[in-house]
Amino acid sequence: MIGQPEVEKALLHQLDTPVRFGERVASIHEDDDGVTVTTEAGRTTRAKYAIGADGARSSVRQGLGIGFQGTKPEMIWAVLDAFLDTDFPVCSEIITFQLNGQSRVSWIPRERGMSRFYVLLDGDVTQEKAEASIREHLAPHRVDFVRTEWFSTFEVRERIASAFVTKEGKGRIVLAGDAAHVHSVNGGQGLNTGIADAFGLIWRLALACRWQEKGAGGADPGGVVSTYDLERRTVAQDVINVAARLVRDTMHTAKQYVATIEKNAGYITGMGVAYSEIGSRLIVDSERGIWKAGRRCPDLTLASRRLADDQQQQWQRQLRLYSLARYGRFLILAIGGASNDLHAFQRFRHAADILTLASAAEVGAVGGGQDDSDGSCPTTYASDLVAPEDSFHVLVRPDMYIGYVGDAEGVVEYLLNLFP
Incomplete structure (x- = not known):
């Protein structure tokens, strides 16, 4: 459980673009060629696109x-x-406490030995009442609050924008983010869902910009930005539904x-989020074994x-497929014997990386992996x-x-719709 300030610090460290905090949008105007944003500090910015990620009370959303x-x-x-001083058995798991048939207190381990508590209270909500409820739920164990951070x-609130x-x-x-959807904090999906919005959006905007650089008209000439609206709004509604079930189950x-957490673990972790069968034009319904569009x-x-030195085949290092992926580029995987069709994809080398995945027996039978020009990275x-x-x-x-x-023809047809 990593706190949002730590995540934001890590992200900011990677940016080479200045971030100005606390500078609110005064006006935003969209025309056929771009967007003009003026802030309350008097700064005006012109861009091809603008992303309103200014929180649940989004002035961008309200202005539109x-x-x-x-x-x-x-x-x-x-x-x-x-930070606590307690004789309660501390563990690295999330603990939910039950009292009088309800589960109103959750204890979540945090970084630096800190503890986070979520406490559902009736009437006025104060820190003193929250601490008293925690002590009551952890009784008969002793709990002293050493320092509150x-x-x-x-x-x-459970709300979703009518359009993204x-x-x-x-x-x-x-x-994107809270400007587009808000829900209960149960499940810890707020920041994660916002980051997933960004991860699913930026490559689409990059594609749309490339279309426009080639002279294509309109804000979404390739039709890819509209799929963000469909896919992420569908996911946001599902996340809201999961969080709603969690918050109500505290009663x-x-x-x-x-049991609700376990049933919805795929959404809570993000690993189970899917875009199949919702009508997105960037998903062609198809599957083979573990691979499903x-x-x-x-x-x-x-x-x-x-x-090896004696020219005998040796399997040397192990790595994960995701470590080979480069964000912003498509990835074409030739599974098994499909590697014979790789010539069909050469025209898309500017936008897609190509890898062959085979069984160990098959690779050994054909003499091993293909290396790139300097032999440093097998494909x-x-x-x-x-x-x-x-x-x-x-x-x-x-x-x-x-x-x-x-088949290869289907891959080519898919990519031709994006890179004609």
Whole structure:
């Protein structure tokens, strides 16, 4: 459980673009060629696109008149980050406490030995009442609050914007993060869902910009930005539903609450989020074994082969498929015998990386992996999850979701729609 300030610090460290905190948007205007944003500090910026990620009270969303509908359960929670002195058996797991048939207190281990508590209270919510409730739930164990680093309250809201992209998905202003969707903190999906929005959006905007640089008109000439609206709004609604079930289950037994967490672990971790069967034009319904369009590409363990000094084949290092992926580029995986069709993809080398995944037996039979020009990085890898009889292709999008599974002609057709 890593705190949001730590995550933000790590992200800011990687940026070479200045970030100005506390500078609110005064006006935003969209036309056929771009977006003009003026801030309250008097700064005006002109760009091809603007992303409104300015929180649940988004002035961008409000200025555009985009609806933000949903429900508001009558529940107010206390959040407490503190360092404890206690004889309660401390462990590295999240603990949910049950008292009088309800599970109103959760204890979450944090960095630096800190503890976070979520406490559901009735009436006025104060730090003193939160600490008293924690002591009551941990009794008969002793609990002393040595130092409190942060205390706050939050009122549960479950809302989603009526559109994530202006002009019915064809505009130049995009909503992301809390500006687009809010839900209860139960499950810890807020920041994670916002980052997933960004991860799924930026490669689309890059594609749209490339189309425009080639003279194509409109804000979404390739039709890829509108798929962000469809895919991420669908996911946001599902995340809201999961968080809603979690927050309401605090009024029941801890066993029921934990069962809900286990049932929805895929969404809580993000690993189970999928875009299949929702009508996205960037997902062609298809599957072969573990490979299914609309789901995350499996992060296989791979082995690379090198010739030893005595020219005998040796499998040397193991790595993960995701370590070979480069964000912003598509990934074409030739599974098994499909490597014979790689010539069909040469025209897309500017936008896609190509790898062959084969069984260890198959790689050994044909003399091993193909190396690039300097022999430093093989393009053929062995995997225990590839069978000798496999022969098909997997097209993986830059966000590591599978777009298509099938023959070479299908891959070419998919990419031609994006890179004519």
